[in-house]
Amino acid sequence: MSAPEHEIRAAAESLLGSSSSYQQRPSPSSNLGYSVNSRPDFLLPADLVTGSRQSGRMSVVRRFFCLFVTFDFLFTGLMWLVCIMLVGGNMVDTLSQEIVRYNIHTSLFDVVLAAASRFTVLLLFYGLVYINHWCIIALSTAGTCLFLIAKVYLYNWSEASQPVFHVLLILVSFVIAWGEAWFLDFRVLPQEQQAQRFLQGVLFQPIDERTDIMYMVAAGGAGGLVQSRDFVNLRHWSLRGDCYVAAAVSVTHPDAPSGDKHIRGENGASCWVIRPAAGGGGGQSEVQWLLNTNLHGWIPQSVVDTGLVAAMLDYTAHLCKHVARMAGETS
Incomplete structure (x- = not known):
């Protein structure tokens, strides 16, 4: 030595x-x-990277959840418009029938309103307030499921011009609502908690x-x-x-x-x-x-020694970059 x-x-x-x-x-x-005792982009698992908050910003996995919720609202609205277009006739009269003269037995506009409600509530609590609990998504999914089950019983299917598309609209809304609950509870919250414990x-x-x-x-x-x-x-x-x-x-x-x-x-x-x-x-x-x-x-120890030397050099290089970035943020 x-x-x-x-x-x-x-x-x-x-x-x-x-x-x-x-x-x-x-x-x-x-x-x-x-x-972790080596450079982040090699040893740090991908789920820890996506679950961490960089400079106080939203984590990648939560941002994907918010995009998923937005997709839910837009996709449900698009499918509803497709159902409207397939009816034919005057578009203004059809929209008036669906919205202005709304009837739960003949209109599917309430499915869009349910998606809009999920969009508003979930983005408010998980995007803006940034809560870390499953209670809101549980209430949202339960409320959606109860409404859709009631909708199936109350809707007048015999008068539906395109019943296949109407069924698809309700089923897609049901599946996406459960997909949002699964993704938040099994991906977003666990990854963020794991990343917080790991990085702190x-x-x-x-x-x-x-x-x-x-x-x-x-x-x-x-x-x-x-x-x-x-x-x-x-x-x-x-x-x-x-x-x-x-x-x-x-x-x-x-x-x-x-x-x-x-x-x-x-x-x-x-x-x-x-x-x-x-x-x-x-x-x-x-x-x-x-x-x-x-x-x-x-x-073999010879392989370990070679790998440790490379890891030390990589660690030092990333440490220098981190220090330079911190100096730039404070200047």
Whole structure:
């Protein structure tokens, strides 16, 4: 080990040795937090990206839900217009019969109004208010289903000029309403909750203002050939002189036992040292990174070492881009 690496490792062991002992702390709840130890566009799963809010904006998966709701309203209106056009005759009289002289037994305009109501309510609560609960979509879907079932019984099918299209209009409205409920409850809300926990890195228990314990998950790679790894790290950071030092080491924790879903990796004393670059021009910094990790598993160590070097370079490049973007936003 070279002299700089020896100094960095000594600093890491010194930092970790001076931190509080986590075993003496009370065990917290099992609400695990997640993080990632490599570049986001490689290890971060796609559902975490689509579920996260960038700069406070709407998440991708919720934006798709809002587009789906808009599609529901527009498509229902289009199908209703097709049914109107197939009636033939004077268009003004037909619209007047459907809207002005509305009758639940002969008009399908109420199906469009139901879609408009869903559109208004769902965009209000899930687009503008940004609630994270299924109650509104449950009420919307239940109300739509009850109305459509009643519509089937009350509608005068014998007088329908194109009963096939009328049936399709009601069935499509029924299916889309359930599709909206399924997509919100099984895709939007779970992905957003998972992304929030993953990206915020919620901790097991803060030990003090500069020490914590974190559960980290790195996604698998190579098309599934490399299984994902998880780590439980004791972290400590400090400012020593003009150097910022952050150190970490693997520990065991009762709330994060090793399981079959991930291979438990192990980090030895690892450290970041960040100091002003020589010359101090342009606000540049010198970064030294000691990565001491054992991924375990069947992968040869030579392959692991090569991959870790590439991951460190990629991580550093993305970190520089992130810092530059943050500097641009604050300027």
